[in-house]
Amino acid sequence: MTWDRQAAGAGVGALLIAAMLGGCNTDPTVNKDDDFEGMNRAFYKFNDALDKHIIKPVAEEYVKVTPQIIRTGVTNFFYNMDSPNVILNDILQGKLKQAWDDTGRFITNSTIGVGGLFDPASGSGLIRHEEDLGQTFGKWGMGEIDYLVIPLVGPNSVRDAPDLVTSALLSPLYYASFVVTFPLGALNAINTRANLLDASRIVEEAALDPYSFVREAYRQNRIYKIYDGNPPIKVEEENLDTGETGVLHVY
């Protein structure tokens, strides 16, 4: 049994290393093609239908019946639960000052902030940082490798997906009983979706091909986060004469 676990661990490790080596020479600002477009579009369609018929209506109802102050508290609570993952990735990216600040933030909000429902830390200058394992890999120079749409999760990539596991394992909620974890997980999903209602309205209004629109927005948002809000600005127009397939980057 122990051996199996070790083997599994080694397997995952080897895959990660292979992925990293494969991605090492890739510029994180270069948007690649979409090798799994067929599968991705199918999952996108599935997620979209699920969202349209169940998740979005529930989120809209939730916004109607819950005052803003409660929703802010819920958002704060789940942000606080993400803190250990943020701190680990601060360290992995060599941002030690930020790791120290985020630790102070986690302690402050967990205690004075009543288990994270309030955010007194932001008031005292310890603002929230968004870090995850995908950003760490990006910071280390890895490209996205391949764009992925994951059922129930949404837009993602080979580089970013491992964070789904580490962020879950590093959330204190993971170690609570299932009786607590399950309803809280559902609340987190609905609250997160509620926070995205404006963004999804823009997609609905503006996108001609929502799949392509969301993919591009996801990729750019990831680059923005990898570079902590200051991505290199590139203006590379496609070569109109040769019809080169090179993708346009304008950041």
Added chain:
Amino acid sequence: MFKKFLSLSLILLAAAWFAPNSPAAAEQPQNEAKQVVEKLHEALIDVMKRSSQLGYQGRLENLTPIVQKSFDFPAIAKIIVGRYWGTLSDQDHQAFLDAFSRLSTATYASRFDSYGGETFRTVAVEPQSGQDIIVKTELVQADGSVVKLDYVVRPSENGQWRILNVIADGVSDLSLKHADYTAVIKNEGYPALLARLNDKISKYAKPSGK
């Protein structure tokens, strides 16, 4: 000794004479680029403040001249359509340009439909290599939350400073539209793209009572 002093003073004098001039000359395009963005922002705030009395149609009429004047639509259209541009006729180019610029104005008229104390502020004006100038601005909402809006401004074909791209919190409008629109051309063809654009415009024109 005195000679040295004299020449030094002369040099200083000369420097003092020229110093205020040269940076000002360099700042000229930066000011023009900044003006383009700030005039657009002023118009948006004005329309937001009068949004309910204007209604969608009124906002559209107010914004059309300023939006048309602020953006370099011919350059934008070429970049968005990308490698398909060369495969289209002049007539197609004109039809796309027309639909796209109308859709852009309609989008502004539809989104800036209320005023809740928002303000725009210019944070920095940064010349890039080549002729591009990035005007970094922020849209500050009443609750203090900030949307970063970076404008890429460059001279158009006839030498006017025009906005080429808007980057909102790191997401480039130009790349987004390029990805979105070329996917439609690739999968469904150019006529489908044009039909979708016109469909969007008419949807904005009859929103839920706004």
